[in-house]
Amino acid sequence: MTNLEIGLWSFPALLLLIFLRVPIGLAMLLVGMVGNYLISGTTLMILSQLKTLPYSTFSSYSLSIVPLFLLMGQFATLGGMSQALFRAAETWLGHRKGGIAMASVGACAGFGAICGSSLATAATMGQVALPELKRYGYSGALATATLAAGGTLGILIPPSVILVIYAILTEQNIAKLFVAAVIPGLLAALGYLITIAVYVRLRPKSYQLRERAPYVERFRALVAVWPVLLVFIAVVGGIYQGIFTPTEAAAVGAFGTGLIAIVNGGMTLTSLKQSLLATASATAMIFFIVFGAAVYNSFLALSQLPQEAALFVTQQGLSPWLVLACILVIYLIFGCVMDSLSMILLTIPIFFPVMTALDFGLTQEEFALWFGVLVLIVVEVGLITPPVGMNLFVINKLSSETPLGHTYRAVSAFVLSDIIRVVILAAFPFITLFAVRQLF
Numbered sequence: 001m002t003n004l005e006i007g008l009w010s011f012p013a014l015l016l017l018i019f020l021r022v023p024i025g026l027a028m029l030l031v032g033m034v035g036n037y038l039i040s041g042t043t044l045m046i047l048s049q050l051k052t053l054p055y056s057t058f059s060s061y062s063l064s065i066v067p068l069f070l071l072m073g074q075f076a077t078l079g080g081m082s083q084a085l086f087r088a089a090e091t092w093l094g095h096r097k098g099g100i101a102m103a104s105v106g107a108c109a110g111f112g113a114i115c116g117s118s119l120a121t122a123a124t125m126g127q128v129a130l131p132e133l134k135r136y137g138y139s140g141a142l143a144t145a146t147l148a149a150g151g152t153l154g155i156l157i158p159p160s161v162i163l164v165i166y167a168i169l170t171e172q173n174i175a176k177l178f179v180a181a182v183i184p185g186l187l188a189a190l191g192y193l194i195t196i197a198v199y200v201r202l203r204p205k206s207y208q209l210r211e212r213a214p215y216v217e218r219f220r221a222l223v224a225v226w227p228v229l230l231v232f233i234a235v236v237g238g239i240y241q242g243i244f245t246p247t248e249a250a251a252v253g254a255f256g257t258g259l260i261a262i263v264n265g266g267m268t269l270t271s272l273k274q275s276l277l278a279t280a281s282a283t284a285m286i287f288f289i290v291f292g293a294a295v296y297n298s299f300l301a302l303s304q305l306p307q308e309a310a311l312f313v314t315q316q317g318l319s320p321w322l323v324l325a326c327i328l329v330i331y332l333i334f335g336c337v338m339d340s341l342s343m344i345l346l347t348i349p350i351f352f353p354v355m356t357a358l359d360f361g362l363t364q365e366e367f368a369l370w371f372g373v374l375v376l377i378v379v380e381v382g383l384i385t386p387p388v389g390m391n392l393f394v395i396n397k398l399s400s401e402t403p404l405g406h407t408y409r410a411v412s413a414f415v416l417s418d419i420i421r422v423v424i425l426a427a428f429p430f431i432t433l434f435a436v437r438q439l440f
Contacts (some may be wrong), residue, residue, distance in 0.1 A: 006038050007303030014296075014346075015337075024342040025285075025292035032296035039302050049295055057294050058287060061247060062168050067283040068250035069159050072231075073115035073124075074275035075257035078266035081228050082124045085110040088221040090132065095212040098200035100136050101146040102193050104129040108150030109189040110225070112157040113232045114257065117282075118340070118383055122151025122391045126398040137208035140402030142199065145384075145410035148391040149192055152380040155340065157185035158236055159250065162340055162379065165290070166372045169348045172365070174246040175239045179435045180369040184377060184425055191417040199413055227260045240439060286341060293345035306350050310357040320358035321426075324371075327351050328378050328422065335382020339390055343379055362429060369436060370429045374422065381418045384411050 001009075010031050017027035033046050057063075076082070089103035089110075096102065108125050115121050126147045133143035155162045158178035167174045200207050213221075235253040238244040244252060261267035300306060313323055334343050352371070360367055383391045386408045396404050425432055 001038075003039050003303045004305060004308055006035055007300055007305035010035050010296075010299070010303075018337065023288075024338065025289035028289070028292035028296040028342075028346065032292070032299040035299035036295075036302065039299070049298065053294050053298070054291060057291055060168065062164065062174065063287075063290070065159075065164050065174070065247045065250045066161055066286055067279055068247070068254050069116035069161055069164075070120070070282050071275065071279045072235075072250065072254040072257050073117055073120045074279055075254060075261045075267070076111065076114050076228075076231070077120075077124050078271055078275065079227065079257055079261035079264050080266055081114065081225075081257070081260070082107065082111050082128050084221075084224045085228060086125065086128045086132070088218075088225045090210075091213040091218040091221045094136075094210040097209070098142075098196040098207055100129075100133055100138060100210060101142060101196045101200075101207070104133065104146050105150040105153075105189055105192045105196070108147070109153045109157055109185070110228055112154035112185075113159075113236070114228060114253065115154050116159040116161045118151050118154040118380070119390060119394055121154030122147060122394045123398070125150060126395050130395075130398055136210050139203075139206040139406075139410075140399055141406040141410035142196075142203075142206045144392075144395045144399050144402050144407040145414060146192075146196060148384050148389065148395045148407065148411055149195075149414035151391045151394070152383050153185060153188055153192075155383075156181055156188055156376060156380055158182060159246070159253075160376070161286070162344060162376060163372065164246070165341065165344055166348065166376065169344070170352055170368050170372065172368050172372065176365075176369055176436050176440060177372055178236065178239060178246070179439055180373050180432050181376065182435055184373050184421070184432055187421055187425075187431075188377070188380075188418070191421050192414060195413050195417045199410075227257075231256045231260070289341055289345060293342075296346070297349045300349060306353045309350060310353045313354050314357050320360050323358060324355070324360075324374075324426065327355070328374065328426070331375065331378040332381060332385070335379065335385045335389075336387060338382070340379040340382060343382065344375070348375070360429070362433075366429075366433055366436070370425075370432050373432050374426055377418065377422050377425065381415055381422075384414060384418075386411075 014027055014031045018024060036045050037043060086103060086107040089106035090100060093099040093103045104125060108121055111125055112121050129147060130143060158181050163177050163181060164174055167177050231253055234256055235249045239246055239249045331343065355371055356364065362370065383389050392407055396407060
């Protein structure tokens with residue numbers, strides 16, 4: 001068996017382990033170690049990797065942004081920012097058809113701007129918004145589907161942990177990736193609002209109208225979200241203006257949200273300990289997956305699979321747009337069985353060399369930014385795609401009386417919105433690159 005064949009057979013082996021419920025990080029680690037042994041014929045390479053890879057991987061300064069953004073999300077929850085965002089959105093949108101659901105999406109977008117995690121956004125906003133959605137007679141299907149979809153905005157609207165991982169894998173500028181994701185993120189929120197508006201008109205019994213809030217109450221609720229705006233401007237504005245590096249901005253954001261939590265009375269020694277433990281647990285999970293991916297990707301590089309795949313695709317003379325469409329469809333399929341971080345770590349080292357070998361009429365940097373945003377959106381769809389959409393399970397735990405099948409059916413409207421957005425952004429790259437070209 002040639003090295004290339006060993007590389008090809010590693011995929012079915014990896015998928016088999018995943019279906020057997022082996023954690024994805026451990027699965028990639030095992031397949032990578034066995035593959036390295038089969039190619040090199042010795043355990044010396046494996047032992048050498050176990051000695052050097054953990055340090056070379058985790059000593060990366062850029063990776064320190066991950067726990068800081070996760071901690072910022074924890075502190076933001078303690079500071080009551082999620083409640084303030086929802087109340088503000090509810091007072092302005094709640095009286096419209098589907099207004100409470102729209103307010104939930106708006107609050108998810110706001111919280112995603114200071115969180116960076118989809119699961120955290122879905123879980124936090126679910127706890128805040130679900131009682132209100134039930135109070136005003138929203139069907140369990142619409143309520144859970146809205147919050148599951150809204151949670152995906154946490155990884156699309158900057159800052160985003162997944163974008164940071166993509167930037168590290170492809171050696172791209174994190175700040176530019178954040179800028180490129182802003183307009184697609186806003187389009188995502190707009191698409192979800194339109195989806196809700198259409199859904200409630202087709203199913204008028206799925207909601208009830210809320211009374212119109214007086215303008216005094218609206219502006220009072222709007223004033224209450226100033227801490228969110230302050231943190232967002234400090235973090236994202238600081239990055240765009242060159243005042244902070246992304247890592248420094250994450251530290252500033254964590255400090256700022258922590259300070260707000262103390263002032264608002266949400267931070268105690270017990271809650272601080274819980275936040276630190278939750279951040280450490282999530283970081284350990286992410287870093288273990290990153291380590292497993294590093295071992296597996298080093299094996300793939302040794303097998304020459306990425307290089308051979310890029311050469312094969314270019315020799316076929318296929319249209320670059322056809323190749324892009326096929327890869328995006330593969331991501332949609334993978335999203336049904338894998339989580340977003342695993343998909344990025346597993347596929348980017350193979351797909352990115354293939355795509356960079358094709359001509360889309362963009363510079364290498366512009367292509368990397370545009371492709372990264374497209375991948376992020378399709379990965380985001382995987383979070384709400386049955387049967388393994390992680391956001392669906394998070395929200396279902398908060399609303400256990402709603403059958404998961406009902407949520408699956410309702411969320412299909414949001415998946416359709418995402419697919420339409422992918423087609424638009426793929427057909428018109430300038431939409432994604434407009435802000436980057438203006439600011440840089």
